[in-house]
């Protein structure tokens with residue numbers, strides 16, 4: 001469960017407000033989609049949730065652990081995928097996955113099993129993992145990042161644009177994995193620009209614009225009565241209203 | 245060729261190579277303070293010494309009819325440094341900076357691309373050596389009168405000094421990349437350029453071996469008369485230094501014109517070489533960067549503790565990133581080369597008996613301790629393992645914050661990784677003196693403590709500085725180290741504190757006392773720095789990117 005309470009964050013001594021008094025809860029068993037235009041504050045909010053940046057005010061609680069007070073406990077619960085997969089490319093896939101598994105204390109036999117499972121889900125030859133990531137394509141890196149993140153079986157998934165670069169089959173499988181994970185009583189929060197993805201897999205969505213949460217709730221509630229239920233039109237109208 | 249475009253491109257390249265703006269006012273204050281410090285305690289002394297040296301040599305040789313020699317000699321040395329640093333930097337700029345792949349698709353001519361990158365390097369390198377060039381001109385001008393025009397032109401010529409050698413390197417580099425097929429990966433070329441640097445250093449060292457006279461000024465004066473090898477080689481390799489010196493000493497307009505002509509010619513040749521060879525060679529290189537295999541074990545069942553796995557990761561990144569391998573790892577192992585060279589220069593008898601006998605004298609022993617301390621500290625600062633500990637992470641920095649590992653442990657792991665390489669490179673000296681020169685047990689133990697404490701001191705200092713404002717936005721690993729203020733500040737503070745310590749040690753005649761005192765002072769300083777790191781340093785890390 002993710003609880004965000006009155007999160008605010010501005011950069012350059014208040015010149016740019018990236019998160020403006022944001023509060024929400026992502027319950028167990030739920031997939032929440034985080035959508036908004038470029039520069040709206042999605043990545044910033046996600047970085048606050050994962051402990052990468054501290055909010056100017058407000059608090060983050062992950063499964064009961066306050067990020068400011070019990071950071072290590074909170075971080076252990078999260079699996080986080082950054083918006084760019086170009087990390088540690090000098091390592092081989094195995095070395096990177098092992099690194100993450102060691103950091104989160106995953107036993108050897110368990111990780112072997114999980115790597116096999118994920119490699120199959122993503123259609124990756126395991127021999128690829130013996131090569132350095134410098135030689136990987138963008139999608140292969142993204143998949144390796146996802147595997148390394150999920151190898152410790154985190155309760156809370158926080159994914160920043162996880163579908164970017166994935167082929168259709170892998171994207172489909174990732175969506176199914178998110179569903180399965182949530183159905184086991186865990187929490188999934190991910191950001192995306194692709195409204196169809198949000199529409200298909202999310203139980204609830206949050207729309208952020210210029211640092212403010214302008215909508216949170218179920219897809220159904222959003223659609224009823226408005227614009228004939230077309231999410232794209234609703235989204236464009238809402239963000240345009242906010243700009244005005 | 246569109247000159248305006250080249251100018252703008254150069255400016256863009258230089259900006260993207262330089263360090264990002266310091267985030268807050270507090271950090272800006274720090275940076276200004278340190279810059280002043282480095283200027284005062286590093287640049288200023290070196291410059292003044294160069295000036296005085298040139299002045300003395302010129303004054304003495306002018307009487308013997310060789311007024312040009314001091315300038316020629318100094319410019320020869322500066323040119324050697326241009327080449328040594330130039331190889332790495334130019335190769336990198338022309339072939340390995342990642343932004344090349346963004347520039348290649350643009351409608352730019354090859355010569356525009358190459359000239360702008362070349363200019364960026366030329367100006368960047370000149371920033372560093374121009375102060376020294378001014379010192380040489382001043383040293384010369386105060387010993388041997390020049391009129392105003394000659395003063396001004398001398399300074400201009402000094403600015404152009406590295407132009408020819410750097411253009412030649414760039415041209416040779418392009419030819420090498422075009423016509424040799426054995427270079428398929430950028431890693432290979434980086435290693436080769438590193439070997440070339442070592443060869444040049446080795447050749448320089450070998451030539452220094454021909455020196456058989458203690459005092460340097462006398463040696464040089466003697467050298468002009470006897471025309472010794474070292475000077476002859478400099479003359480042949482860098483003929484332009486002779487031309488500049490000739491103009492400064494004799495006002496020879498012919499030399500002036502020939503030099504400027506050569507500069508223009510080298511740029512034209514560079515443009516031509518770029519026109520014919522650059523695009524082909526650089527695209528070929530880009531095609532092949534993906535071919536990379538690693539023979540590492542394909543198993544996932546090796547488990548490590550969090551600290552150990554961080555340490556292993558740190559080591560792998562250091563060893564596998566060529567820029568880090570050469571500048572941070574290999575740099576530690578250069579020093580041992582100089583021991584036999586110094587021995588030769590001092591005409592010392594290197595038989596063990598003689599060495600042991602020599603070091604029974606307390607003064608000599610203390611001198612040895614000072615050398616050990618100085619080498620340890622300078623090596624630790626030079627390898628910048630501490631002062632780029634966080635800069636090295638680059639875009640991947642965020643992982644430090646989201647993994648569930650305490651900041652303290654991560655800090656300690658970085659310290660350990662840095663200390664391992666520094667000590668691996670510097671402890672051989674210690675062993676040399678302990679075993680070969682038969683130091684007594686007490687002095688040996690105290691020296692060991694002193695070495696470790698000194699290495700820790702510099703590492704911790706560097707990390708503390710780097711945590712303030714790490715340079716995270718780089719595309720190419722070498723630019724994480726280059727123009728990184730943190731490494732410069734760290735070097736400045738290290739040299740200053742090393743000078744203080746060494747000066748202090750020299751006052752004691754009893755080696756065990758001086759080693760013990762140095763060890764004690766360093767340990768206390770270490771404790772203070774460590775506490776600072778554990779608190780202020782970690783606070784800084786948390787602030788990065790906010």
Ligand SMILES: Nc1ncnc2c1ncn2[C@@H]1O[C@H](COP(=O)(O)OP(=O)(O)OP(=O)(O)O)[C@@H](O)[C@H]1O
Pocket residue numbers: 011012016017018036037038039040041042043044045789790
């Ligand atoms: N380190 C930083 N320094 C200054 N401003 C920043 C920083 N990080 C983000 N911002 C600003 O905060 C705002 C929100 O950025 P953020 O990256 O969160 O957007 P986003 O919603 O993830 O956008 P995108 O869809 O493009 O990924 C932007 O205006 C951005 O300029």
Ligand SMILES: [Mg+2]
Pocket residue numbers: 042043044083
């Ligand atoms: Mg984003």
